[in-house]
Amino acid sequence: MPIYTKAGDKGQTSLFGGKRVSKADATIAAVGEIDEFNGCLGLIIAKFENLPRFDKLTEFFPALQNDLFAIGTVLTGGKSKLDYLDARVSEMEAKIDEMEKQLPPLSNFILPGGSEIAACVHVGRSVCRRAERGIVALAEKQTVDPSIIKYFNRLSDLLFMTARLVNDRAGIKEKIWKES
Numbered sequence: 001m002p003i004y005t006k007a008g009d010k011g012q013t014s015l016f017g018g019k020r021v022s023k024a025d026a027t028i029a030a031v032g033e034i035d036e037f038n039g040c041l042g043l044i045i046a047k048f049e050n051l052p053r054f055d056k057l058t059e060f061f062p063a064l065q066n067d068l069f070a071i072g073t074v075l076t077g078g079k080s081k082l083d084y085l086d087a088r089v090s091e092m093e094a095k096i097d098e099m100e101k102q103l104p105p106l107s108n109f110i111l112p113g114g115s116e117i118a119a120c121v122h123v124g125r126s127v128c129r130r131a132e133r134g135i136v137a138l139a140e141k142q143t144v145d146p147s148i149i150k151y152f153n154r155l156s157d158l159l160f161m162t163a164r165l166v167n168d169r170a171g172i173k174e175k176i177w178k179e180s
């Protein structure tokens with residue numbers, strides 16, 4: 001079976017259930033942003049491979065990728081259970097709290113960057129925020145499970161703290177934003 005179907009050649013795609021919508025539809029835009037973020041998360045996971053000192057930090061990132069597929073399925077009308085998202089948010093909060101204890105307090109905005117891995121995590125964080133905005137825009141047009149929005153909000157916080165911890169462990173001092 002070929003990968004191409006030609007069904008989308010005129011700018012439309014199908015939702016679960018067969019309904020055809022424009023590829024510019026808010027649902028498709030939100031799911032596309034989630035897909036883009038999932039690609040960023042895959043890059044982050046690849047960057048962390050073979051760095052055992054970060055295993056505990058990133059061990060559940062593949063589970064997050066699976067969550068993203070489940071969320072996209074639900075947003076496009078498919079059947080997938082999301083009843084575990086609140087527990088996943090609690091898990092992220094615990095990891096954020098654990099990282100925060102290991103870092104100096106933050107009293108200024110910091111510039112994204114530092115090590116190459118931390119910079120990749122910051123890019124992922126910003127793409128996660130874009131996906132969150134797309135989901136919020138979709139929620140203004142149709143019903144969206146509020147746990148999805150909460151999930152993305154906390155996930156971007158987790159990535160922010162991950163980037164900070166990576167730089168700290170690498171001995172890279174954070175660069176503070178200075179107003180011009």
